[in-house]
Amino acid sequence: MSDLGALFRAAGVTGYLHAVDVDTGAEVTHGADEPVVLASVFKVALLVEFFRQADAGRLEPSERVTVMADGHTPGPTGVSVMADDVTISLRDLAYLMMAVSDNTAADTLIRRVGLPAVNAMLAAAGLDGTWVEHDCRGLFASIVEDTGQEEMPTDPAVIARLRALDPARTSRSTPRDMTRLLSMIWRDEAASAESCASMRGLLGLQVWPHRLAAGFPYDDVAVSGKTGTLPTIRNEVGVVEYPDGGCYAVAVFTRSYGTAQNQPRADAVIGTAARAAVERLRD
Amino acid sequence: MDLVRHLRYFTVVAEELHFGNAAVRLGMAQPPLSQRIRRLEEELGVRLFDRSSRQVRLTEPGRLLLAEAREIVARVDRLRDLAGRGEGAALRVGVPPDLGSSVIAALIAGFRERVPEVRLAPAEMWSADQVIALTDGTLDVGLLRHPVTAPGLSFGPVLVQRPGVVLAEADPLAELSSVHLADLAGRQLVLFPREPGLHEETLAECRHHGYVPEEVHEAQTLGLVLAGTAVAFGPRVELPGLRWRPLLGSPLAWRVSTAWRGQAADAAVTFGAVAVRVLKEKAGMTDDGAAPARRVRARPSSGFLA
Numbered sequence: 001m002s003d004l005g006a007l008f009r010a011a012g013v014t015g016y017l018h019a020v021d022v023d024t025g026a027e028v029t030h031g032a033d034e035p036v037v038l039a040s041v042f043k044v045a046l047l048v049e050f051f052r053q054a055d056a057g058r059l060e061p062s063e064r065v066t067v068m069a070d071g072h073t074p075g076p077t078g079v080s081v082m083a084d085d086v087t088i089s090l091r092d093l094a095y096l097m098m099a100v101s102d103n104t105a106a107d108t109l110i111r112r113v114g115l116p117a118v119n120a121m122l123a124a125a126g127l128d129g130t131w132v133e134h135d136c137r138g139l140f141a142s143i144v145e146d147t148g149q150e151e152m153p154t155d156p157a158v159i160a161r162l163r164a165l166d167p168a169r170t171s172r173s174t175p176r177d178m179t180r181l182l183s184m185i186w187r188d189e190a191a192s193a194e195s196c197a198s199m200r201g202l203l204g205l206q207v208w209p210h211r212l213a214a215g216f217p218y219d220d221v222a223v224s225g226k227t228g229t230l231p232t233i234r235n236e237v238g239v240v241e242y243p244d245g246g247c248y249a250v251a252v253f254t255r256s257y258g259t260a261q262n263q264p265r266a267d268a269v270i271g272t273a274a275r276a277a278v279e280r281l282r283d
Numbered sequence: 284m285d286l287v288r289h290l291r292y293f294t295v296v297a298e299e300l301h302f303g304n305a306a307v308r309l310g311m312a313q314p315p316l317s318q319r320i321r322r323l324e325e326e327l328g329v330r331l332f333d334r335s336s337r338q339v340r341l342t343e344p345g346r347l348l349l350a351e352a353r354e355i356v357a358r359v360d361r362l363r364d365l366a367g368r369g370e371g372a373a374l375r376v377g378v379p380p381d382l383g384s385s386v387i388a389a390l391i392a393g394f395r396e397r398v399p400e401v402r403l404a405p406a407e408m409w410s411a412d413q414v415i416a417l418t419d420g421t422l423d424v425g426l427l428r429h430p431v432t433a434p435g436l437s438f439g440p441v442l443v444q445r446p447g448v449v450l451a452e453a454d455p456l457a458e459l460s461s462v463h464l465a466d467l468a469g470r471q472l473v474l475f476p477r478e479p480g481l482h483e484e485t486l487a488e489c490r491h492h493g494y495v496p497e498e499v500h501e502a503q504t505l506g507l508v509l510a511g512t513a514v515a516f517g518p519r520v521e522l523p524g525l526r527w528r529p530l531l532g533s534p535l536a537w538r539v540s541t542a543w544r545g546q547a548a549d550a551a552v553t554f555g556a557v558a559v560r561v562l563k564e565k566a567g568m569t570d571d572g573a574a575p576a577r578r579v580r581a582r583p584s585s586g587f588l589a
Contacts (some may be wrong), residue, residue, distance in 0.1 A: 099583065209584035218463045219492065220532050222580035243532030243578065283460040 011269035018175035039228030078102025215271025357420030409477030
C-alpha cells in the first residue's frame with residue numbers, strides 16, 4: 001500500500017508524486033523534483049494569473065466575449081466541441097477550462113492574459129521548475145508536426161519522437177512546484193482572498209471522478225483538482241480536504257508504458273497513490 | 284400491618300406462582316402465607332393473584348404492582364445493608380463490560396480515595412441490563428450508553444466516546460492509518476449485545492456513510508474479528524492478531540453517562556464525579572457537544588443532480 005513505486009509499477013506507469021500537508025508542511029516525496037510534462041495542468045497557472053489580473057483591475061471577469069465557431073482549438077469538451085458561436089463571460093470560460101479542461105476556453109483566456117504574464121507570475125512565486133511553453137493550439141500543432149496526423153497517436157515509435165512528451169520542449173513543472181502553487185491558492189497567497197476562494201471553488205467543480213477523486217470515495221472528503229492528459233501522460237494535481245480539517249496538496253504525474261488511450265488502472269493509481277501518501281502524512 | 288414484609292411475601296409468591304413452594308422458600312407454612320397475601324390484597328384494594336384455576340397467576344394489577352413491590356423490598360434490604368455497618372457499606376455500580384480493566388481499576392481507586400468508608404462493588408453489565416437493575420433497585424448507580432429510556436432515571440453529565448474500528452491484522456484496511464466507514468462495505472459487523480439504542484444510532488450512521496453491514500452479530504468478544512469474519516467498533520485495543528484504527532472523520536459518537544433512580548445518594552454523586560474524571564483521563568472521552576457536524580462535500584461527478 002505504502003510503497004509508491006510498487007503501486008505505480010503495478011498500474012503500468014512511471015509516477016512522480018509530491019504530497020504536502022498545507023498546514024504543517026509535512027511532505028511525502030516520490031521523484032518530487034523531477035521535471036514532468038504538465039499537459040492541461042498548466043491551466044492552474046493560467047487561472048492564477050487570470051485572477052491576479054482581475055485583482056489588479058487589468059481585466060473584468062464578467063466581461064463577455066464571443067468565441068467564434070470557426071476559431072476553436074481542438075478538444076473533446078466544452079466550447080471546443082460546440083457547433084455555434086458562443087457569447088460568454090471570461091470567468092465562465094475559466095469555469096469551463098477548469099471543470100472540463102476546455103481547450104478553447106483556455107486559449108481564449110490566454111489571448112487576454114498573455115503567456116509571458118503567466119510565466120512571470122510563476123517566476124515571481126519562485127516556481128523555477130515551471131514553465132508554460134505554449135497555448136493548447138501550439139501544443140497540438142507540435143504534435144501534428146511530429147506525427148504528420150491529426151489524431152492522437154498510439155504507435156509507440158511515433159510517440160517516442162513527440163516534443164510534447166519531453167519536459168524540456170513543452171510546458172513543464174515538478175510535483176513539488178505544483179503542490180506549492182496549490183498551497184498558495186489554499187492559503188490565500190496566490191491572489192486576493194476573494195480570488196483564491198473563487199479559484200478553490202472552480203477547482204472543486206472539476207468533473208473527472210477517475211483519478212485523484214477515485215482515491216477518496218467519501219461523502220465527507222472534498223477533492224479539488226486539475227487533470228492533464230496526452231498520449232501516455234496522465235496527471236492530476238489537487239487538494240484533498242478531510243472532515244477533521246486536514247488539508248493536503250497532492251501532485252501526481254504519470255507516464256504509462258503502454259500507449260492505449262484507455263487505461264483505467266493508470267487513471268486509478270493517481271488516486272491510490274495520493275491516498276497512500278495522505279495516509280502517510282496522517283500517520 | 285408490616286407492609287414491607289407483606290410485599291416481600293408477594294414478590295416471592297409472584298416468582299414461584301405456587302403457594303407451597305413460596306412458603307418453603309420463606310420458611311413458613313402455607314396457610315399463614317395465603318392469609319397474609321389476602322390481607323395485603325385487602326390493604327391495597329386489588330386482587331393480586333388469580334387462584335381460580337389449578338394454577339396461581341398474577342392478575343393485571345398484580346403485574347403492575349410487582350415491579351414497585353420488588354423495588355421497595357430491595358431498597359429496604361439495602362437500607363438494612365447500609366445500616367448494618369458490619370463490613371462497611373457498598374455502592375453497587377454497573378459498568379459497560381467493554382470499558383477495560385484499567386479503567387475499572389482507576390474508577391475503584393479514584394472512588395476509594397474520595398470515600399474510603401464505602402466499598403465500590405462494580406458489576407459488568409450492558410446498558411439494557413443496567414436500566415433493569417436500576418429500576419429494580421439492584422443497582423445504585425449505572426454507567427451506561429445512551430440513548431436509553433426508562434421512567435424515573437436521572438443522568439449525570441454526558442461524555443462522548445469516539446470509537447474506532449477493530450480489524451483482523453490480515454485485513455488490507457489495517458494498512459491504512461485511518462479507515463472510513465465507507466471502506467468497510469461488504470464486511471460483517473460485531474456490535475455489543477444488550478445495547479439497543481446504540482445499535483440503532485450506530486447502524487444509521489453507517490448507512491449515512493455508505494456502509495451497510497452484510498450481517499450484524501451481537502457478541503461480547505472479538506472472536507469473529509480475530510477470525511477475519513467481521514469488524515467491530517470500539518475503543519482502542521492492543522491484542523495480538525487485531526489492529527485498531529481510528530475512523531476517518533470520527534463519524535460515530537457514543538454517549539456515556541452515569542444514571543440513577545430517584546434521589547442519588549452522596550456516594551453515587553461522588554462516584555459520578557470520579558467517573559467523569561477517569562473516563563476523560565483513561566478512556567479518551569470528551570464533553571458532549573464536541574461532535575462535529577457531518578458535512579457532505581458534493582462532487583459534480585457524484586452529485587445527485589449530475
